[in-house]
Amino acid sequence: MSASSRVIQLRTLILAAGLLAASCLSARDSAHAARERVGEATAQRLGWPPAAPPIDAPCRVQELLHDGLDEDDCARLALGLHQGVQARLARLDAGAADAVAAAAWATPTLDASLVKLDDGTEVDLGLAQPVWQVVSLRLRQAKADAELRALEHEVVRMLVDATFHARRAHAKASLARAELDQRSAQLAASRAAEELMQDLVAAGNATPAEAASQAAATARRAALHLDARQAWFEAREALNRATGLWGESIDWELATTKVEERADDFAGIESRAVAASLDLAVARARLDALAQAAGIDGVESFSPEASVGLAAKQDAGSDSFGLGPKLELALPLADGGSAARVAAGARLAQAEHELWVLAVDVRSAARTFRERVRGLRAAELQARTLLVPAERRLVEETLRNFNARQVGAFDVLRARIRELEAERRAARLRHELRLARLDLAELEAGSLSRARLAPDASDHGAYDAADEVAGH
16 A cells, blocks of 8 residues: 555544544533523523522532421422432433434445456445435424424423422422321320310219210321321422432421412413413424424435435456446335325324414413412411411310300310311411412423312311310
8 A cells, every 4th residue: 555545544534533523522512502501491480590509419418408498498409419300411411412413414325346357356436425315404403403492491391390399299298297286286185085084984974985985086086197197207208209318318307387478470370371381392392393304304205315426436457447426316116205295294283283282281271270379378368367266266265164164174175176177277278379389380480280280189178177075
């Protein structure tokens, strides 16, 4: 091999290596830019500073846990500590790299043959480039950009979902803790009544049947207390899963929940939900990608495997190469590409219909969540300002009558248990209202929680005024 040939081959190898490195660098740059866009969009939708630091250092986690977990702490832990979030970001990196690859030039095909004959070796060389992939390059780039946009919107939606999932887990854990406290107080009151009943039976002032009735009431309260304790444990674990906490970090306490008296802004809620919807943004980007794909299919359907290039040939016994153009065409005798064009158009029409359905769902969700907040707000206000004070006054009046020897101890206990039930209803309604507001806030942040659209199976703090204290 001559020195000039070796130089040419070396230059070719260097050029190929440079192109490969440039491709890798472009993919890394694209992934980095996509992460930045996703981070800025997520922070904006959550109302956080754009440069909010990730919560991934153990010391920072312990700092958040020190004074008890509040709702904002859980949201930050979910984004910075949960490995599921890191998995979603890795998925984004892969999607950005795929988008770079999809928009790249098609790889040319090199074919060669060496045939040894009696008078020498016949050499055939060919270099071909797919025609339609070059012609449709701009369409391919537009399709890749649309698909990357859809993926970015999808990842932002997943991150918003993660933060609100953690907030909702905190709200449910707070409700479970309040329920356990209420059940503990009710059980203590019922046990006190049972002890008093036993004393009365011993003194001959109550019957064994009345004592048995009170013992059964205490047993029911004890069963409800066990259920509440189990619900509290499971709510803690749900919060651990939502935030990614594990090991020593699961030994946390809830921060005191502050009841906020605030007005809800329902003006233009449907329009705001549609404008913010990440589901609609994903659907629009995918619709754009399908439109570009339909254009590509239309171009390539006539001869999908067409390619042009250069052919070189050296006859046996000759020192010269012959050069000329090369054309390869697939002859679509059975199908002229109409099936591909019809299928692309059908997929585009399907996406348009699904976009319309999604827009209707978002508007319906806005109305559903709005009315749920209104209803729960009215019920919570009634329980807090009317029901609980009324039951509390009844306890006070019953105590006065008891001190005046006009009523018995069981009347006081019965009134106290009713007061506890009223407080339980108010607490449940307060937490249900908190969840309903989270649903609406999540929708305004761009994420539609379809699971929350179904009517809640809970009793929304149903008021149980049944007497659980036996007596005269």
